[in-house]
Amino acid sequence: MTESSNMTERGEPSVEILGVTKRFDEVVAVDNVDLAIEDGEFFAMLGPSGCGKTTTLRMIAGLEFPTEGRLKIFGDEVGNLPPNQRPVNTVFQSYALFPHMNVQDNVSFGLRMNGVDKKEAARSADELIELVQLGGLGNRKPSQLSGGQQQRVALARALVNKPKVLLLDEPLGALDLKLRQEMQTELKTLQQEFGVSFVFVTHDQEEALTMSDRIAVMNEGRLLQVGSAEELYERPANRFVADFIGETNLLDATVADGDMIILANGTRLKAPNPHATGTKVAMSLRPESIEIGRPESIPSDYQATSLRGVIATSSYLGHSILYGVKVDSTNLNVRSGAVAAHQRFVPGDEVAVWWDRTSDWVVPDDEPVAVTSEAS
Amino acid sequence: MSIGMQTSKGVGRLLKINAWLVFAFFYIPMIVLVVFSFNASQRVNIWGGLSARWYPEMLRNDEILSALENSLVVAAISTLASTILGTALAIALDRYRFRGRGTLEGVAYLPIIIPDVTMAVMLLAFFAQAFRFLGNIGPQLQLGLYTVVISHIAFNISIVAVVVRARLGQLDPALEQAAQDLYASRWKAFRLITLPLILPGILAGALLALALSLDDVVISAFVTGPGGTTLPVYVFSAIRRGVTPELNAISTLMLAASTVLVLSSLFLQRAPKQERTTTKEDS
Numbered sequence: 150m151t152e153s154s155n156m157t158e159r160g161e162p163s164v165e166i167l168g169v170t171k172r173f174d175e176v177v178a179v180d181n182v183d184l185a186i187e188d189g190e191f192f193a194m195l196g197p198s199g200c201g202k203t204t205t206l207r208m209i210a211g212l213e214f215p216t217e218g219r220l221k222i223f224g225d226e227v228g229n230l231p232p233n234q235r236p237v238n239t240v241f242q243s244y245a246l247f248p249h250m251n252v253q254d255n256v257s258f259g260l261r262m263n264g265v266d267k268k269e270a271a272r273s274a275d276e277l278i279e280l281v282q283l284g285g286l287g288n289r290k291p292s293q294l295s296g297g298q299q300q301r302v303a304l305a306r307a308l309v310n311k312p313k314v315l316l317l318d319e320p321l322g323a324l325d326l327k328l329r330q331e332m333q334t335e336l337k338t339l340q341q342e343f344g345v346s347f348v349f350v351t352h353d354q355e356e357a358l359t360m361s362d363r364i365a366v367m368n369e370g371r372l373l374q375v376g377s378a379e380e381l382y383e384r385p386a387n388r389f390v391a392d393f394i395g396e397t398n399l400l401d402a403t404v405a406d407g408d409m410i411i412l413a414n415g416t417r418l419k420a421p422n423p424h425a426t427g428t429k430v431a432m433s434l435r436p437e438s439i440e441i442g443r444p445e446s447i448p449s450d451y452q453a454t455s456l457r458g459v460i461a462t463s464s465y466l467g468h469s470i471l472y473g474v475k476v477d478s479t480n481l482n483v484r485s486g487a488v489a490a491h492q493r494f495v496p497g498d499e500v501a502v503w504w505d506r507t508s509d510w511v512v513p514d515d516e517p518v519a520v521t522s523e524a525s
Numbered sequence: 526m527s528i529g530m531q532t533s534k535g536v537g538r539l540l541k542i543n544a545w546l547v548f549a550f551f552y553i554p555m556i557v558l559v560v561f562s563f564n565a566s567q568r569v570n571i572w573g574g575l576s577a578r579w580y581p582e583m584l585r586n587d588e589i590l591s592a593l594e595n596s597l598v599v600a601a602i603s604t605l606a607s608t609i610l611g612t613a614l615a616i617a618l619d620r621y622r623f624r625g626r627g628t629l630e631g632v633a634y635l636p637i638i639i640p641d642v643t644m645a646v647m648l649l650a651f652f653a654q655a656f657r658f659l660g661n662i663g664p665q666l667q668l669g670l671y672t673v674v675i676s677h678i679a680f681n682i683s684i685v686a687v688v689v690r691a692r693l694g695q696l697d698p699a700l701e702q703a704a705q706d707l708y709a710s711r712w713k714a715f716r717l718i719t720l721p722l723i724l725p726g727i728l729a730g731a732l733l734a735l736a737l738s739l740d741d742v743v744i745s746a747f748v749t750g751p752g753g754t755t756l757p758v759y760v761f762s763a764i765r766r767g768v769t770p771e772l773n774a775i776s777t778l779m780l781a782a783s784t785v786l787v788l789s790s791l792f793l794q795r796a797p798k799q800e801r802t803t804t805k806e807d808s
């Protein structure tokens with residue numbers, strides 16, 4: 150493989166992960182991941198529990214070493230360096246504040262280890278403590294702080310070293326909802342202030358979508374897609390991402406010729422897509438982009454993007470109504486605007502659903518295969 | 526319903542009586558011992574008035590003094606050595622995954638559960654083999670105070686390892702990783718973070734080792750040699766010639782010493798202070 154030449158245009162990535170695999174005995178925690186994180190980017194890693202997010206982050210930090218592949222930070226090969234020789238710092242999920250040291254000693258620890266003299270280190274620590282709004286609490290022990298305050302100490306302790314990349318492993322996981330939203334804004338502000346890339350692990354997709362410039366979606370050790378919130382939501386690369394990000398209906402189908410797909414029940418639908426004839430695919434339809442009406446009311450332009458079915462369930466949600474529509478053996482969720490009670494469909498009603506030709510999205514049906522080997 | 530309540534009331538009363546009986550069973554002999562160590566009479570079974578004369582008296586007995594010195598030497602050296610080795614063992618078992626760890630784990634704690642006599646016979650057999658082997662290539666060795674030291678180290682390593690490991694188990698492994706992430710070398714991370722946090726456990730283990738070494742009689746009696754009599758071994762052999770007020774006084778002192786040591790150890794082994802509090806955010 151040859152080195153690509155677009156590096157000069159984009160500037161050097163802060164972190165580059167090249168073909169990295171990490172195995173723990175029989176478990177493949179991270180499976181051949183390639184990833185480049187831009188300088189100054191707020192980057193989230195999202196995926197279900199056990200998908201390898203933490204392991205990836207720990208490899209960047211040097212707390213875990215890749216079984217295969219290479220790792221670069223600003224172009225320097227770091228794959229085998231111990232954590233204390235890497236220009237990155239970590240905010241741990243448990244915060245990992247040193248319980249026998251006060252806040253100031255916690256925050257100045259990294260500087261002291263780097264040989265900064267005591268006075269200077271204490272001064273810089275105080276500055277950061279002030280910045281994270283803990284001014285005056287420098288003499289407290291971590292056990293004398295609330296969860297949110299401990300979180301801020303952990304942030305200050307990492308940022309005081311001016312890392313080139315800040316790694317955060319579910320830093321907001323232990324906070325209650327209100328504090329969490331407050332910290333989300335604060336994190337974003339800090340990231341812009343420091344101008345360094347934040348690599349942020351979470352399994353809360355709303356958090357990832359609202360905070361990040363780009364998001365990597367992982368499942369079972371594999372990287373499935375990297376993109377902006379909008380890209381992931383509107384143009385998922387595969388079935389898993391379509392299903393994982395937001396709510397959607399997935400209809401199994403096969404690609405037919407001439408921009409058509411054929412559903413399992415034989416219905417032909419118009420759905421332009423780049424996949425070869427005969428490919429097994431799934432069509433993703435978001436519940437809010439489907440229209441619902443009486444069978445005879447399908448607009449003429451929409452005949453090729455419509456289905457007939459029967460109402461199975463109907464739930465009133467205040468601002469909208471959620472219908473479950475049975476189309477042969479599959480169930481479609483359809484969200485429609487609230488209407489007066491007598492205009493609502495009730496279970497048993499025959500209906501038609503249709504959608505705009507731009508609102509469907511066809512993904513290859515590559516149900517990710519399990520990469521976890523059986524224990525012997 | 527009411528029958529059940531009555532029964533449970535009855536059981537409760539029985540349990541209470543039982544507790545008092547056990548308490549009495551434990552402490553009456555101790556009280557007798559302590560009281561009679563302050564008996565003025567030469568005869569141990571006749572009360573001759575209150576006096577502390579046996580305490581200074583006992584210090585004029587050369588046999589007792591040399592046994593005391595032996596005990597202190599053995600206790601000091603074996604405690605120091607077993608504290609270092611036991612701590613290292615605890616860290617290795619807690620942290621590193623290596624071949625044979627499971628086996629070592631089981632074997633490491635064996636000295637705590639096997640009977641003293643078995644341990645003593647094992648050690649004696651070991652020394653016999655070692656002496657024969659060494660005798661073939663050079664020095665002719667025999668049992669002495671140093672074999673007592675070696676034996677005490679052997680059983681105290683397990684005690685220290687158990688206590689230190691309990692402490693290590695309460696530590697968040699992320700603490701040391703955080704230190705390394707903040708540019709500390711492995712050694713510095715250990716010295717500045719882990720060591721201070723497990724220090725109470727190490728001290729607790731050392732105090733327990735000290736107490737066990739000072740109290741041990743069976744193993745010491747087996748593996749000791751000429752000039753190697755420790756205080757408990759002296760008491761054990763002297764008592765066959767009859768209980769004397771002096772022996773009561775020594776035993777009282779030993780009782781006091783081990784009580785202090787064990788209580789301090791337990792104090793240090795209390796769970797560390799809660800790491801998190803639920804104080805309200807004051808901003």
Ligand SMILES: Nc1ncnc2c1ncn2[C@@H]1O[C@H](COP(=O)(O)OP(=O)(O)OP(=O)(O)O)[C@@H](O)[C@H]1O
Pocket residue numbers: 173176177178196197198199200201202203204205352
């Ligand atoms: N030290 C380890 N030894 C053995 N297996 C491990 C180790 N660390 C992680 N694993 C395994 O690797 C896989 C990925 O774990 P990882 O912690 O990276 O997941 P995660 O995406 O962070 O999950 P979560 O959202 O639950 O934190 C899991 O199957 C896990 O059991």
Ligand SMILES: [Mg+2]
Pocket residue numbers: 202203204
């Ligand atoms: Mg994780």
